[in-house]
Amino acid sequence: MLRSPFVRWALGAVAIVVALGLMRLQPWSRRAAQAPASQAAREVLAVGFLPVTCHLTCPVTDYATKTSAATRFESQRFTDFPTVVETLKSGRIQATFMIAPLAMKLREQGVRVKIAYLGHRDGSTVMVRKDLPASSLKDLAGRTFAIPSKYSNQNLVIRKLMQDEGVDPDSLRFVEMPPPDMPGALASKAIDAYFVGEPHAARAELDGTGRVLYHAKDIWPRFISCVLVVTEELIEQKPHVVRDLVRGIAESGEWAERNRVEAAKVAAPYFRQDEALVRYVLTQPADRVSYRSLTPLDAEMQQIADMGLAAGILERRLDVTGLIDRRFIPDAIGTNR
Numbered sequence: 091m092l093r094s095p096f097v098r099w100a101l102g103a104v105a106i107v108v109a110l111g112l113m114r115l116q117p118w119s120r121r122a123a124q125a126p127a128s129q130a131a132r133e134v135l136a137v138g139f140l141p142v143t144c145h146l147t148c149p150v151t152d153y154a155t156k157t158s159a160a161t162r163f164e165s166q167r168f169t170d171f172p173t174v175v176e177t178l179k180s181g182r183i184q185a186t187f188m189i190a191p192l193a194m195k196l197r198e199q200g201v202r203v204k205i206a207y208l209g210h211r212d213g214s215t216v217m218v219r220k221d222l223p224a225s226s227l228k229d230l231a232g233r234t235f236a237i238p239s240k241y242s243n244q245n246l247v248i249r250k251l252m253q254d255e256g257v258d259p260d261s262l263r264f265v266e267m268p269p270p271d272m273p274g275a276l277a278s279k280a281i282d283a284y285f286v287g288e289p290h291a292a293r294a295e296l297d298g299t300g301r302v303l304y305h306a307k308d309i310w311p312r313f314i315s316c317v318l319v320v321t322e323e324l325i326e327q328k329p330h331v332v333r334d335l336v337r338g339i340a341e342s343g344e345w346a347e348r349n350r351v352e353a354a355k356v357a358a359p360y361f362r363q364d365e366a367l368v369r370y371v372l373t374q375p376a377d378r379v380s381y382r383s384l385t386p387l388d389a390e391m392q393q394i395a396d397m398g399l400a401a402g403i404l405e406r407r408l409d410v411t412g413l414i415d416r417r418f419i420p421d422a423i424g425t426n427r
Contacts (some may be wrong), residue, residue: 213379
C-alpha cells in the first residue's frame with residue numbers, strides 16, 4: 091500500500107501540515123517561556139550580615155525568599171565590619187546590616203547610604219572571665235576589654251557606663267576584635283572581658299569560660315547596635331526592591347519573635363554556629379534580644395550620633411534626619427513564613 095505514489099504523497103502532505111502547525115504553535119517554546127519567564131523576571135539582591143543575632147532577620151529573610159514569588163534576598167556572610175565597608179563602597183553589595191555609628195561615619199565621609207530599618211533591639215552582652223571576681227566595671231581597672239570596633243555602639247555604651255560609674259576611661263585597655271574571636275580570646279586569657287552581640291557572649295557562658303556582667307538591655311533599654319543600610323543608588327533605581335527587603339526583614343523579625351526555637355534552627359547554618367547555642371540566646375531569657383519595634387526614631391539615632399561625636403568617632407555633628415529613610419517600612423507587619 092505504501093508503495094502507491096498517491097498514498098506516499100498523501101502521507102507526506104499530512105506530515106508537512108502537522109509540522110507546519112507545530113512550528114506555528116511551538117508548544118514546547120511556550121512551556122519553556124512560561125516557567126522560566128517568571129523566574130527570570132525575579133529580582134535578586136545580596137544583603138550583607140555578620141553571624142550575630144543582631145542580624146538574624148537577614149538569614150531568615152534569605153531562607154523565606156528561596157521559594158517565594160517575591161524578590162530573592164541572598165544573605166552574604168562577613169566576619170568583620172571593615173570588609174563590609176570595603177564591599178559596600180566598591181558597589182559589590184548595595185544593602186547590608188552594620189553597626190549604627192559606622193553607618194553615620196560613612197554618611198559623614200560622603201558615602202551615599204541611608205538607614206532604612208533596625209536589625210534588632212538589645213541582644214548584646216558584657217562578658218568577663220569566670221575566674222575574675224568582678225561585679226562591676228570598676229573592678230576591671232587595668233584589664234583588657236575587647237569591643238567589635240571603635241565605631242560600634244558597644245564602644246559608645248561602655249564609655250557611657252564608665253562615665254555613669256565614675257570609671258577613668260584610661261583605666262581599661264580597649265582592643266578591637268572580630269566578634270567570633272572573642273570567646274576564644276577570653277578562654278585563653280588574652281582578654282579579660284568583652285562586649286559583643288550574641289551568640290558570641292553566650293558561647294563563653296555555655297563553655298564555662300565566661301559569665302555575664304551586664305546585658306545591654308540593663309545598661310540601655312531598647313539598645314540598638316545594628317541597622318539596615320541601603321545605598322541611595324539602590325533606592326533611586328529599584329525602590330520596589332528596597333520595599334520588599336524592609337518588608338521581608340520586618341516580617342522575619344515578627345516571625346522570629348513568635349517562633350524562637352524554629353528561628354534558631356533556620357539561622358544556625360547561616361551563622362555556622364551550633365543550633366543549641368543560637369536557641370539558648372533566643373530563649374534564655376526570651377527578652378535577651380528583640381526583633382520588634384524596629385522603626386528607627388530620630389531622637390534615639392540622634393543620641394547615638396551625638397555620643398559618637400563626643401567619643402571622637404564623628405568629626406562634626408550629624409543631623410540624622412537626612413540619614414534615615416522610613417518610607418519603605420510597612421504599616422502592618424505580617425508573618426508570611
